[in-house]
Amino acid sequence: MTPRVRRLALPLLTASLLALTTAACGGGGDTSTGTAAKPGEKIKLTIGLFGDFGFKPLYEEYKKTHPDIEVVEQVTQFNDHHNNLIKRLATNAGAADIEAVEVGYISTFTAQPAKFYDLKQFGLEKRQGDYLDWKWQQGLSKGGGQLLGLGTDVGGLAMCYRKDLFKKAGLPTDRTEVAGLWPTWEQYIETGRKFAAANVAGAKFVDSPGEIFRAMVNQAPVGLYDAQDKITIDANPDVKKAWDLSNQLTQSGLTAKLAAFSPPWNTGFAKGSFATIICPAWMTGFIQEQAKDSAGKWDIATVPGGSGNSGGSHLMLPKQGKHPKEAAELIDFLTSKDNQAKVFKEEGTFPSIPSLYDDPSIQNFTKPFFGDAPIGKIYSEAAKALKPQHLGPREADVRVVIGDGLGRVEQGKQTPDQAWAQVLEDVKKIK
Template sequence: MRPRRWISAVVCVVASATVASCGAGGAANRTADGRTELTIATFNEFGYEELFKEYEAAHPDVKITQRKTGQGDPHHQNLFTKLGAGSGLADVEAVEEGYLSQVMARADQFNDLLEIGPRETTPDRWLKWKADAATTGNGRLIGYGTDIGPLAMCYRKDLFAQAGLPSDPEGVKALFATWGSYFAAGDRFVSKTPGIAWFDSAAQIFNAMHNQHDVGYFDKGDNLVVESNPDIRNDWNAVTSAVAKGQSAKLVAFSSEWNTGFKLGRFATKTCPSWMLGVIETQAGPENAGKWAVTDVFPNGGGNWGGSYLTVPKQSKNAGKAAELAAWLTAPEQQVKAFQARGTFPSQVDALENRALLEHVNTYFDNVKAGALFAAQVQKVKAAQHKGPADGQIQENVFGPALQSVEQGKRADDAWNAAVQEAKKIAG
């Protein structure tokens, strides 16, 4: 989810009085009425709120307590801090793909779900690349895949029409065919619509471009390649050039200003991994229903951005029941329901063929069959990008702020050099 992520998990959520009981060892946590308490923490939007109620109704001996963090980075920093401390984690912990490599490096602190989970929940239920990413070299499955983030493009039809650009999903495809055509359309747009930007954030565009490559900030040997991989610098140059031409709204993703930008129509396009649909609907609000559209084309062919996993740390006192809950939340039926609730796109093979998914209509986005649209986008993804150590940290804490500094007036070359040095410090 979320993020991504977006945009893209579960975390220990308990009242302050019971936080200490989240540690390893001892008897299972119990509520006052004798039920087993399963703590689960999520970030951004997973679409689980109604599913929790459904699970509790079917399992009256279980009480689910959720803690939901607004963004992924604080969630993961909390996760790694408590892993180091040896206590304080939830029964089920969420992990976003950008941070998965750091979890895999600590795989001995997580349960093997092939051992403690339901027998029928096997890796072949998922897209191969999704399950492979959470499988250790000796075959231990550390996480059940939740969503994935096949990429499409969202845009404001009314703002396109105002700028004299095509506004129907078929007509815009030529504008979004390549990054070159996308930025060229941006030049046309901003020349016709003073005060309205082409895109929301340089970092959001850069991240989408970056996720289309075979490797991220590290090569497959986990060596930092920020300086040696020309794709990274080429993406940087393209995005910062667009910023210089006034195409960016200069908003920080998931900030209050960014949220308001959706509501007030301060930008016309949005890179749209499937989970972003729920974010747009939430932030743009009912007054903008029907103004946003999504098209099944993405510059340079598509890709995947975001997606998460549900893990069960060895600290959990309720590991077996936690694995059952995680398996149920990630089963095809629940993945489809989560998509219908928040646009988090399924990663299980059977879910991708589910009629309810393929026939799902998103009324907010002009009644598009969003399930079928993103199912087609999935077929363009042949493998997950290799994410090395600290990949997510470099994206969130280095390149995001560096691009923001360019939006605030810093020279692009100076910001690039600073980002390279910061990435080297993090990579060690």
């Protein structure tokens, strides 16, 4: 299985790219549906992805009923993928027929309806009843008039932990008992202090504070933006609480100071450099890839706060594509109920179709690598308990600013108060 490096990285979006996008995008747009394929015509559809979405077996299945369709993946790193798409939309050249967009960026692209085909043109409004309501809403243009993306997955949260390291620290290892250690984030930090006091050689309690912050904010009623698209972090007590608690991890010496998806972070999985990590469903596949020799050492417990979301994507059709009808049919296939279930079982990405959550094949799904943890049940319950949050148009940029601030504290360059003051100033520059 190829590494699933597609959901955790903090998105980077430069001011120059955003200026380019803003200048190039307009409202409305034409309603053309591209060039109709001739009977028997060979068609190549490109699909732009960030990392492995687990689609390759599905393409082979699709060819059985669509022999004239060739599907070619164009895979780049998370940040490069989204930044490149911004530039390609602005210059009206270079976009794939189908583009994947992660939730941190979705509002950036749904704000440009003139750049994408409305999937309603191809009858895909029929899929609305399949989806979690909030997941469907994320794929709509502002005001809901156009359907711009169909969801692939959601990133329901859990906490993955190393049983062997917990045992060395004198902590419980049973997943139910472990979940009982941290019903709240404050208790999670207290558990971390107990772990640190045991001086387990070569291991810290958590990889870094960034995704802990993101998880806490994602559990709040209001996140980085309010419903009127105003950045709220200076007046949102839940954001400040998440900031303070995340920095407590750093100040208590509980972090391994490993930036997500850096080579040292990848190596840290195999070396057992940290005992816990925020674990959206898709992360299970990544852990299994990076820590091949650690089968049975990892397990999964519920996350402090009980639920949350980190990641998830949509598939969209840029108007640069010449065969949108065929591309829309492929999106419909890739996101179908059966195929979302298949990809979950093979790759770990959790479905965005709630009727699957009570399906016995999902409820009873386990992974031997994680000690036969009831992965399907854990992530189904997390998804059911999830309360959606409004995402603003520059969500990705705000997260980068905050992540940089947490990094400065972790690196000893600023105190938490100094870093927070700079974060507030830097966020003011985001318009």
